[in-house]
Amino acid sequence: MTKPLIVLGVTGGIAAYKSAELIRRLKEQDFEVQVIATAAALKFVGDSTFSALSGNPVISDLWDKPHDVEHVNIAKKASAIIVAPATADFLAHLVYGFANDALLATLLVAKCPVVLAPAMHTEMWENPATKENIATLRRRGYLIIDPATGALTGPDSGVGRLPDPSEIADVVKQVVNRKSNNLPKDLVGLNVLISAGGTREKIDPVRFIGNGSSGKQGRALAQSAIARGAKVTLVGANLNVNVPAGAEFVSADNANLMKEEMILRAPNADVVIMNAAVADYYVENPQTNKIKKGQDKINISLTKTIDILSELTKNKRVNQYFVGFAAETVKNQTELIELSRLKLASKNCDLIVGNPVGHDLGIGQDLNSAVLVSKNLTEIVPEVDKLTLADAIWDFVAKDLAKV
Ligand code: CTP
Helix, strand or coil, X not given: CCCCEEEEEECCCCXXXXXXHHHHXXXXXXXXXXXXXXXXXXXHCCHHHHHHHHCCCCECCCCCCHHHCHHHHHHHHEEEEEEEEECHHHHHHHHCCCCCCHHHHHHHHCCCCEEEEECCCHHXXXXXXXXXXXXXXXXXXXXXXXXXXXXXXXXXXXXXXXXXXXXXXXXXXXXXXXXXXXXXXXXXXXXXXXEEEECCEEEECCEEECCCCCCHHHHHHHHHHHHCCCEEEEEXXXXXXCCCCCCEEEECCCHHHHHHHHHHHHHHCCEEEECCECCCEECCCCCCCCCCCCCCCCCCCCEECCCHHHHHHCCCCCCCEEEEEEEECCCCHHHHHHHHHHHHHHCCCCEEEEEECECCECCCCCEEEEEEECCCCEEEEEEEEHHHXXXXXXXXXXXXXXXX
């Protein structure tokens, strides 16, 4: 059997030296590696290093073998493309669809998943132009591995470093293995309503009670459902991520707004997923002026919010499917399954996704593990990226829906 081909694009940043090690890590994952390097990348690392490690001649100039039309051939053969490091200049070119070197031309042809690992100085990464370019690329479906923090090229340090090559290789492996590259169209014709993110309850005009939810899992659920053919509405509270292309977005930043928007939309949905981290308590009368730092202690009185999910399932239609999450700080999986089972019954859901949280788990992170608990079935999903977990949740739901 031939090995999956990974195209490793290397652009002209100092971190290009780490690309040599990335070739090693990719080969350890049993991939064939083809390096496409820009002229600037080859000023940092010689092409003999790349070709010796990959076992393939480096492509760097479209004019070397014009008869082979290499950019088209390689783009079609690749299982995934990873650009590491991706410079600010390269990202800008990609946004505008330039094709003036072998790497950009290949990317413009490619239909496979593309992962970008930007690396640059902090100021360049934080520049509004780069930020907008990154947001545009994310919206178009490129997977971005955020740069790490640490020592940069000069004496300075900050965010902008290329992450460890083994971490990048792991992401590439997940992307290639992800079934969703070839997802079944089993949600065609279904309206899906997903809540995501974390609500914020006002204390005064500048302060709130909130949580660390980023919206990544909800976004992934929306993305996966769209790929499977569903019509998706995403009701989001304070999302740190972009809304996936193809989803209708409704903003609902606090528990009360979220309740209203979900109650309004749930009757038209075939599947409802309450993924948002909703506040359990809110401040009934937030102060209209900023609270002054006077007294040594102040008390804030909190009132219980309405449980949106339980409210929605009271009016559950025949064939309507409800998914809840159970965010739990637990000692072990058995406890997580037990607590999920309790929420399955108390909230009258068809499926509960039990999610271990706290101690750097779940909320706000890129990876997630879960137990999927329905009336008759329990499935365990080990730690995976949030898109892979979303695929597993939809696999579960689609199977259940097919039984009806
Ligand atoms: N949920 C909701 N409305 C709320 C609170 C939670 O709809 N006011 C939903 C969440 O979106 C999730 C499920 O209920 O799908 C479980 O949320 P979780 O925070 O795990 O549990 P709680 O119901 O808040 O109970 P507890 O915090 O006591 O575990």
